[in-house]
Amino acid sequence: EPEVTQTPSHQVTQMGQEVILRCVPISNHLYFYWYRQILGQKVEFLVSFYNNEISEKSEIFDDQFSVERPDGSNFTLKIRSTKLEDSAMYFCASRADRGPNYGYTFGSGTRLTVV
Amino acid sequence: QKEVEQDPGPLSVPEGAIVSLNCTYSNSAFQYFMWYRQYSRKGPELLMYTYSSGNKEDGRFTAQVDKSSKYISLFIRDSQPSDSATYLCAMSASGTGGFKTIFGAGTRLFVKA
Numbered sequence: 001e002p003e004v005t006q007t008p009s010h011q012v013t014q015m016g017q018e019v020i021l022r023c024v025p026i027s028n029h030l031y032f033y034w035y036r037q038i039l040g041q042k043v044e045f046l047v048s049f050y051n052n053e054i055s056e057k058s059e060i061f062d063d064q065f066s067v068e069r070p071d072g073s074n075f076t077l078k079i080r081s082t083k084l085e086d087s088a089m090y091f092c093a094s095r096a097d098r099g100p101n102y103g104y105t106f107g108s109g110t111r112l113t114v115v
Numbered sequence: 116q117k118e119v120e121q122d123p124g125p126l127s128v129p130e131g132a133i134v135s136l137n138c139t140y141s142n143s144a145f146q147y148f149m150w151y152r153q154y155s156r157k158g159p160e161l162l163m164y165t166y167s168s169g170n171k172e173d174g175r176f177t178a179q180v181d182k183s184s185k186y187i188s189l190f191i192r193d194s195q196p197s198d199s200a201t202y203l204c205a206m207s208a209s210g211t212g213g214f215k216t217i218f219g220a221g222t223r224l225f226v227k228a
Contacts, residue, residue, distance in 0.1 A: 004158075035218075043159060043203060043218040056215050091158050103149045103205070104216065106158030 002026040006092050006107035013082055013114055021077045021110045023092030032075045033093040033104060034067065036060070043091070049075065082114045118142055121204055121219030130228050134191040138204035138219045141185065145206040145217075148180050150189045153201045153221065162202075163189065194226045 005024040013019050025032050034046040047057040049067055066078045075094075079086055089111050093104035121138045128134055136150075146167055151159035163178040165171045165187075171178045177190040187206075191198055204219040 033215075042220040045215055045217065048215055089156075093158075103151070103161035103164050104159075106160070108158050109156070111156075 002105070004092055004094055004105050004107035006090075006110050008110060009108065010111045011113070013112070015084055015114055016081050019079050019082055019112065021079075021090050021092075021112070023075045023077070023107055024073050025075055025092065025094035026096075026105055027073070029094035029096050029105070031055075031095045031097070032067075032069070033095075034077045035091045035093060035106075036088040037091065037109075038088045046077070046090075079112075082112075084114050087112055087114045119204065119206060119217050119219045122222055123220050125223040125225055127225040127227065128194055130194060130196060130226055132194050132226070134189075134194050134198070134224060134226075136189040136191075136202050136204070136222050136224070138187050139185055140187070140206060142206075142208065142217075143182075143185070144208035147207045148178070148187050149205040149207075149216070150176075150178055151203040151205055151218075153203055155201075159203055159205075159218075191224075194224075196226050196228045199224055199226050 007022045032049040035043050037043045045058050047061045047067055048055045064080045068076050089109040091109045092107045095104050119140045149164040150162045152162050153159045165178050165180050168180050168182045175192045179188040201221040201223050203221045205216045207216045
């Protein structure tokens with residue numbers, strides 16, 4: 001069964017450093033998402049991406065965050081200057097098309113720890 | 116009022132029990148309703164999706180949506196220890212770019228052998 005692949009599985013970084021989280025969505029999917037989940041809390045929407053541009057973003061997704069699809073397969077989330085409160089699981093997800101009949105396929109996540 | 120409300124539990128049941136999980140929501144624009152299962156330190160996995168009101172059954176799982184009450188449910192019949200996980204309700208509205216999905220906080224379920 002096709003999978004969404006995320007790397008690394010765990011990233012430890014110092015406060016103020018830049019991090020790039022990587023995702024390989026399912027190959028024929030068109031919509032891509034980043035969500036985050038702070039330990040013990042709910043899954044929160046960050047950003048959706050379609051046709052090489054952001055289609056929607058949340059209040060969390062401020063100027064410190066950016067997304068990119070640098071080639072036909074990778075989808076990245078960059079945090080420019082990490083803060084302690086950015087520590088969370090970050091999930092990438094993709095879906096096949098705009099129609100409502102498909103939920104997301106999530107990756108296994110990257111655990112980001114900012115120290 | 117939160118957009119999606121879900122009792123975090125934990126909910127503990129014996130093996131074989133019928134489990135009922137519920138969410139309420141406030142945004143009447145939501146039309147697509149989903150249930151995800153999440154094991155510890157893993158990504159959510161789609162279990163069921165339903166459009167608008169009604170019931171949907173898949174094996175031991177039944178999803179119900181009552182849009183008039185803004186209330187959705189997931190029933191698990193003949194629950195198994197392998198069903199122990201966190202169950203997330205999720206919903207989205209049409210017309211939103213890319214069908215942004217809003218998640219409930221998740222209910223932790225423990226099924227005891």
